[in-house]
Each structure stands twice: as structure tokens, then as C-alpha cells.
Amino acid sequence: MQEIIALLTRAGIPLPADLNWLAAILGFAIVGIGMALGWVISRLSGKHLKGFWERVVGERAEGLANRMVKIIYHASVSIVLAIAFFSFDWWTYTDLIIGAGWGICAAYLVWHIIRASGFARWIAVAAGVFTFALILSNAVGGLERVTLVLDRIGVDVGDTRISLLTLLTIAVTGLVLFAIVRIVRRVISHSIQRSSALDPAQKLLADKIAMIVIIVVAFFVGIDILGIDLTALAFFGGAFGLAIGFGMQKTIGNLIAGIILLMDRSIKPGDVIAVGDSFGWVNKIGIRAVSIITRDGKEHLIPNEILMTEEVENWSYSSLEVRVNIPIGVSYDADLDLARKLMLETADESDRVLNSPKARCWIVEFGDSSVNFELRIWIKDPEGGVGNVRGDIYARIWNKFQENGIEIPFPQRDLHIKEWPKSGAEALPPDGVAIKTATPPPMDD
Template sequence: MPMDPKEIIELLHTTARSLGAEVTSPWFYLQFGLILAGAGIAYASDAAIRSRVDMTTFAMGLPLPLRHFARVLVFSASTAVFAVLMIAARITMYHSTWPSRSYLLAVCAKLALAWLVIRLVTSVIRNEFIVRLVSLSAWLVAALSVVGQLQPTLDLLDSDAASIVLGGLRLTPLVLIKLGALLIVALWLTNIASNFVESRITRSADLTPSIQVLLVKMIRMGLMVLAIIIALSAVGINLSALAVFSGAVGVGIGIGLQKIVANFISGIILLADKSVKPGDLVTIGDSSGRISAMKTRYISVAAGDGREFLIPNEDLVTQKVVNWTYTDKNTLVKVLFGTNYDADPRLVCKLAVEIAAAAPRAIKNKPPNCILTEFAEAGMKFSLTFWISDPDGMDTVKSDVMLTLWDAFKREGIRVPYPVREIRVRGGALPVESVVEVSS
């Protein structure tokens, strides 16, 4: 049953009197001195152990789990030494005088052992923030249990004075703490399961990259929703009581979260229609590159120069997207160039076709083509087209062909036209004074 405010006040008064009586006892200061001495010895022992143990070769003969725990013990050597010293001091004083005179030593020994066990258990968690949160929370529960205040604290957190009633939902600090702890555990297990399923799906050669990403997202989202439902049910929250918040959530989505929802739905559409997929070479506006990842809100396009463009999924659905590898990776390369009128256009086309056909990345079963496109003011204009098997490095291929074409023109005496401007002055030459005045 939850405690009422009078019981809480009485409990606080009783606890204060007990602490006052304990502090005024000379045995308290003896125990406090032993605790300080044990802490100093533990700190010195930790430094000595770490300086003498080579962690790269330590416990190499043990199985991997035992090796992992052995290394955690070395890193927690100060806690282990402190716990051993407190247990030894507690046993000594327990048999030498009244047991109550070594109570503080027993509390310190239990807290040190609890912290050591928590460090061993949480060492399998990779997330540093989760490790700290779980360690501190578990140690706080252990400390309250050791001093015998766990149940009163739980009653205080679950009391009517600290509760909030929203519709048919009663929220207390204890319910929120339980919900947070269960959500952390459930989401952690969900992440492990999702990573396992993702590794299995990505290894399947029968699924396209788009289907793989779609399946991973659907499974991850489904497991997350299931974890939240289980956590809410475990703390006694009736899901029907949350219906009062559905209207507020709908308004929030309609006003402030519409872009996020639009990007999420657009991501599902992109994965379902396979218009783009990881590995495609795309051009979206002024951004070009290969799609390196497809996330819930955006896609990542690697430009090839170290930059990555994060483009919202909605832009891919509503804007024009050039997918160079949608159905076929073969890419047509077009090289535009010109010559003067002294050149033989048939010889120019022949040289251009031979150079393009000799390019290392040119497709052999699709012959190049060169045509004369225009008799321009400065000279003749040509268009050379040829196919390569992959659009990656298309500009480099074009540059190599143009450099080779330039060498061939120099060898054959073919000149590339350049703009020439002539200024004719009618009516005779200008006076010298006028020329100087104009130039100034």
C-alpha cells in the first residue's frame, strides 16, 4: 500500500535519529578511519597491478568470455581490493566486539561487491551511456537495499502525493522509472535482434538492395513498436488509456511533424518502387554521386571527393532525379570539338572514331560515331559519341579521349579554331592626339 504523508514524515524523523546516534558513537570514527585506510590501500594496489599486468597478453590462454571478465577484474582491481579489505575488517570486528559496531564496514563491503558485480554484468554492453546509466541505477537500488530503505523509497515514489492522474491513467515517479528501465532493456534487446536479422538479410543474394533495406526498416520498426507495447503493459499502463493523447499526436503530426512523416513515407515509396537503390549513380539538382545509404529520413549520396550529400526522401519523390544506372550501367559519352576549315572533315571523323574505339573503357560491341554538326563562323563543329560500361569516372574518360585527339590533330596538322577579332577603321587613320586621348 502507498504511504501517506504522515508515515513519510515519521520515517524521515526515525532515520535522522538513527543517523545522529550513529555519528556520535566513537565506533563510527574507527570504522570511518578503516574505510579511508582501505580506500588508500586499494588505490595503491590498483596502480601497482596495472603497472605489472600487460593487458595485450593477459589471460590469453583462457576462453574468450573468461578472458573478458578477467580483464574487467583487472580494470576494477581497486574495487575488488577494497571489498576484500572491508570484509576482512568486518569479520575481525564482528568477532572482537558487538556486531552493531562494525555495521558501517558491512555496508561498505556490500556496496563494493555490488559495484564489482555490476561492472562485470555491464561489461558486455558496448554503449558507454547505457553502461553508465545502468550501472548507477543498479548501484543505487543495491545501496537502498543494503541500508534497508528500498521498500520505503518505493512506497514514497508510488505515493498519492507524488502521483498525477491524466484521464484514466495514474502516473507516479515509480511507474516512470520502471517504464524507463524496461524501455532501455527492451530497446537494447531490439537493437541486438535487429542487427542479427539485418546481417542475415544482407547476406542473401536473392534479394535486391532496395528490398533488403525495406525489410530491415520494417523489421526494426516492428520490433521497436512491439518493445514499447510490452514495456507499457509490463508496468500496468492500459493502452486504451493512451487514446486521450491520440488527438494531440495527430495535431502534432499535422502541424510540426508533417515533413518528418512525409520523408518517412517517401522513403518507403522509394524502397518499394526501386527507382533508386544503394549503389546507383544519381544526379539530383546540382548534386551528383553514388547512393551510399538509404535512411528513414534521407539518402546519403557520396560525391567521390570526400563529401556526402544528405538529401531528404521527399525531394527524390517530388523532384527530377537522373539515375545513371536505373536499368543499364552503360553510359554514352559525348565529346564536342571543332576544327578550322582547312581540315578534311572525313579525316577528322576517322581519327576521332579510332581514338574513341581505342579507349580502354570503351565498349567494343558498340562502335563510336562522329558526325559533323555545324559549319560555324569560326570553323567546323563535330560531335563524337561512344559508350562505356560504367558511368564512374566519365569525366576522366572524356578528358583522356580529348587529350589523345589533341595529339592526333598536332600530328596531322589540324588546327583547332579560336576566336579572332578584327577592328577596321573607315575614313582614314585617327590623329595621334585622338589615339592618345582614347588610350588615356
């Protein structure tokens, strides 16, 4: 600081008798310059970075993109003030003012990042206050004293010291890593979804693998930052892992089964499948189970292992086109050619029935009461339901048959009695049926 005083003296700038005023003015000037530079940088690059972030992250960019200009501003001011703080050995008041400005900007920076990452407001407030206190303590030279006090508040467990400083370090490290994991996963997930070289199942598999890798990397980075020695826990970790392995056999099995399903692409999100009594389209393939939404809006969670070991009917495995068979019976007295023509016309008039492959109508059998036809139609949206297509076809056929006088019969039987026996007698005609009648016994008074 003597160099600055000598420079001001040679320049003919009068100095106040109390240099504390000069230190304060210098501190406010440096903070003002930092804020001006931050404003310029945020205005020049903030909108461009916001657009870039929206392209990289897509729909998940909303939280961070809307705060991008403010984040760039506070980050720029914090960097400028940090450089100024460590560049010279300032007066105490100058350090205090620069440190306070730096701490406030850094606190707001942490606030915006944590809120954009989806954390609760109280967590963002606590993290901001902690950041401000940390930087301000360092500015006034009291950081070592604060850490010493926090380290004294604790207990010794064997050779390990568990103090308030340790817990605070773990909490801060976990919060920072969790925020980084969320942001990185958003970027990677959007990049995977934008890839045109992967189908939906491969995208989902890549997204889940990326999530697992990110979490594992973050875990070991946190262990390294905190300096935790895992060798001391090797024995207990092995026993604990063995216990968890036995207890989570089904969970691990479902996890592996889900990964295999995604790898061989036998079941993909959007497929229409039938498993046991569950019929619907696949909404999501999770770590433990597959979510199937039925036509009545119910969501069935089928464990992944069941889809691997039991028979699954996939209506859209290789193609979305599905054939629907509709049985129809007409009277023996009806014009069969006309009935067949009307049924094919009905199929052509239905909106969901495909023109190619064309609908077909065949006589399948001569039944007891009717000539049974089978109308075979094709649809390409089985997730829209099959019963409603049948209902629409049946309603149209009913109207056309009514207009053209074609009867849809119902089961009926004709009983021919060749001879009625006399009362109280038994008769067995040569080609008839024996009928026996009896007089009921008299009732007591």
C-alpha cells in the same frame, strides 16, 4: 538446514560450536563451486558462441563478440548461484555470501552487455551497482523494505502514484528494452544484408521496416510491463496525434515517399542521378531525405517528396553503361578521314572507355569555322565522373592532332572592303556599304 547438520553428524564430521562459521564456509564453498562451473562452461562454449555470434551479426558483432567469454562466465555463475540460493533454506550468513557472489557476477554481466550495446560507461556502472544492490537486498530479505521506502518517496497525481520506485522501474525497463532492441536489430540487419534473394533497395527497405516493427513491439512490451493504462489517455492522445499530424505532414510525406522509392526500386543506393542542379551518386536513402554525394565531395540532402514529384535523371536505373558525347571541330583544310581515325584511336586508348559498345565518330554539321564531329563513347562507371573522361579524351586528341598536322580552328571573320570613300564624303558603291565620316567640331580654348 537441520537435514544438513544431521547428515554431517552421521558422517562423523566435527561441527564447530559456532555454526555461523559453518554457514560462512558453506556459502564460500557454494560460491567457489559456482565460479568453477562457470569457468568450465565459458571455456567449453564461449569460443563457439563467439564464432556463432560473429556469423550471425557480422561486422556489428565486435562489441559483444569480444566480451562473449566473459558474458558466458558471469551468466553461468549467476545461474548456478541463483539455483543454489533458491534450492534450500540456508543460514543467514550463507544466504548473504551466496547473494553477494550472485550480485557481483550479475552486476558484471549487466556491465558487459550494456557496454557491448554501445551505452556510456556511467550507464553501465549505474546499472551494475543497481543490479548488485537489488540481488543483495533480496538475499538478506530486505527487498520488500527497500521497495516500500522507494514507493513512499513520491507524489500523488489524481489517482496515479508517481514515486521513486516508479521512475526507477521505468528507467530500468527502458534501458533493458533499448539494449534488446539494439542487439535484435543487429542480428536482423546482418541477416537481411546476407540475403542473396534481395537487391540493395529491397535490403534497405526490409531493414527499415524491421527497425520500425522492432521499436513498435518494444514500445508495447514496455507499456505492458509497466502496466500503463492507455485508455485514460485516449482523448488527449487523439488530440495530440491530430496536432502532430498537421505539424508533421511533410515528414510523414517524406517517410512514405522514401518507402515507395525503395519498393519500386526506381532509385537505389549507388545509383548516379541528377536532380535539378545536384548530380552525384546516391549514398543513403533515409527516412526524410536522400543523400547524394557530388563529385566535389559535397553531400546534398534531397527530400524524398522531391524525388517523387519532380523529374529525376537516373544514369544507372537499368544499366550502369552511359554514353558520353564529345564535340570536336577540325579545320576545313584537314584530312577528315584521318581526323576521324585519330579520334577513334584516342577513344580505344582511354582506360574507362568500353570496347563494347564501340566508340563512334560522326560528322554532325558544317560549322562557320570548322567541320564539327561528335565522338560518342560508353563508360560503365558514371560515379567516377564524366568531366575527367572528356578531359582525358580532349588531351589525347590534341596531342594526336598536333603530331599529324590537323588544325583545330577558332572562330574568325574575313572583311572585304571594295572601295574606301574619300574623307568627309558619303559614298554608296553599287555593291558596297555606305560609310559616313564627319569632322569633329572644334574644341573651345
